[in-house]
Amino acid sequence: MWYCTWKKLIDIFIFTLEMIQKRRDFIKTFGTLTLGAGAVVVSPQLFAFKKSKFDISLAQWSLHKSLFAGKLDNLNFPVKAKKDFDINIVEYVNVFFNKKEKDTNYLKELLLRSQDNGVFNHLIMVDGEGDLASFSDKERLKSVENHYKWIDAIKFLGGKSIRVNASGHGNAADVKAAAIDGLGKLTEYGQKNKINVIVENHGGLSSNGAWLADVIKQVNNKYCGTLPDFGNFRINDKEEYDKYLGVQDLMPYAKGVSAKTYNLNDKGYETDIDYDRMFEIINESRWRGIIGIEYEGDHMSEDEGIRATKKLIERYI
Numbered sequence: 146m147w148y149c150t151w152k153k154l155i156d157i158f159i160f161t162l163e164m165i166q167k168r169r170d171f172i173k174t175f176g177t178l179t180l181g182a183g184a185v186v187v188s189p190q191l192f193a194f195k196k197s198k199f200d201i202s203l204a205q206w207s208l209h210k211s212l213f214a215g216k217l218d219n220l221n222f223p224v225k226a227k228k229d230f231d232i233n234i235v236e237y238v239n240v241f242f243n244k245k246e247k248d249t250n251y252l253k254e255l256l257l258r259s260q261d262n263g264v265f266n267h268l269i270m271v272d273g274e275g276d277l278a279s280f281s282d283k284e285r286l287k288s289v290e291n292h293y294k295w296i297d298a299i300k301f302l303g304g305k306s307i308r309v310n311a312s313g314h315g316n317a318a319d320v321k322a323a324a325i326d327g328l329g330k331l332t333e334y335g336q337k338n339k340i341n342v343i344v345e346n347h348g349g350l351s352s353n354g355a356w357l358a359d360v361i362k363q364v365n366n367k368y369c370g371t372l373p374d375f376g377n378f379r380i381n382d383k384e385e386y387d388k389y390l391g392v393q394d395l396m397p398y399a400k401g402v403s404a405k406t407y408n409l410n411d412k413g414y415e416t417d418i419d420y421d422r423m424f425e426i427i428n429e430s431r432w433r434g435i436i437g438i439e440y441e442g443d444h445m446s447e448d449e450g451i452r453a454t455k456k457l458i459e460r461y462i
Contacts, residue, residue: 199435205236207447222237222241246294247297271307271309274292277311279327292331332366343400350380353386372401373403396430404458406453409454413460
């Protein structure tokens with residue numbers, strides 16, 4: 146507790162108002178002011194700040210060149226994330242498990258290395274397991290079942306989600322109906338295991354933000370959501386959905402955000418994506434959660450791009 150004169154109290158309130166202008170998320174409760182005989186008691190909580198509403202994760206795809214070249218192994222990914230970038234949340238990509246997702250000893254080792262380094266295994270991005278929006282009931286069900294092992298794997302690793310694709314071929318209405326069915330069935334399995342099934346805008350109709358948002362809405366399960374990616378809004382060679390509108394469409398269902406970068410200038414800003422605008426959309430949605438670094442540029446090394454993207458995100462959180 147601090148004791149101060151009325152003049153000091155006025156100075157404190159002026160300082161407080163200035164801090165509110167600088168930070169929207171300044172403390173909700175200003176502490177307790179108790180008036181005494183010629184003195185004011187001010188709680189130190191007056192100057193406390195809330196914890197950031199965002200956490201930063203590292204998407205494994207940011208290091209895909211090193212992983213495909215054999216310079217980095219999947220088991221060492223969480224170690225590198227922590228030691229080289231001071232990031233303690235990671236997002237895996239299923240291809241780098243090298244078909245060991247059912248190998249209990251392998252998963253135990255991966256879990257041990259992540260725990261030893263204080264790293265949380267947030268999610269696994271799953272590709273190549275069939276079309277969840279296939280028109281064929283048999284193929285769609287097979288795809289659903291192919292994803293079960295990845296739900297089992299991320300559950301074993303202590304994570305929360307798998308990222309899937311709303312894949313299918315045909316007109317928008319028919320693919321939507323198939324996607325709702327396929328995602329609905331897979332989410333039932335996810336719900337039993339308390340694992341989210343989240344869909345990224347990842348090409349085709351899934352890159353149409355309004356289309357994908359309506360799919361998730363109709364699945365109508367709290368364990369089914371989206372992973373808005375800042376950069377994946379190309380529907381086909383001739384059509385691209387507006388990236389800012391797309392992120393706005395998907396934020397109401399988001400269970401993570403993928404902060405894509407391609408080209409960062411000498412001031413540290415992304416030149417292909419307006420990050421000011423993206424974070425304005427995120428903030429207006431009142432969303433809180435994990436924002437993943439996904440560097441896909443060529444003018445920096447992978448490590449340099451990851452560090453630069455982390456610094457860029459930190460400007461907004």
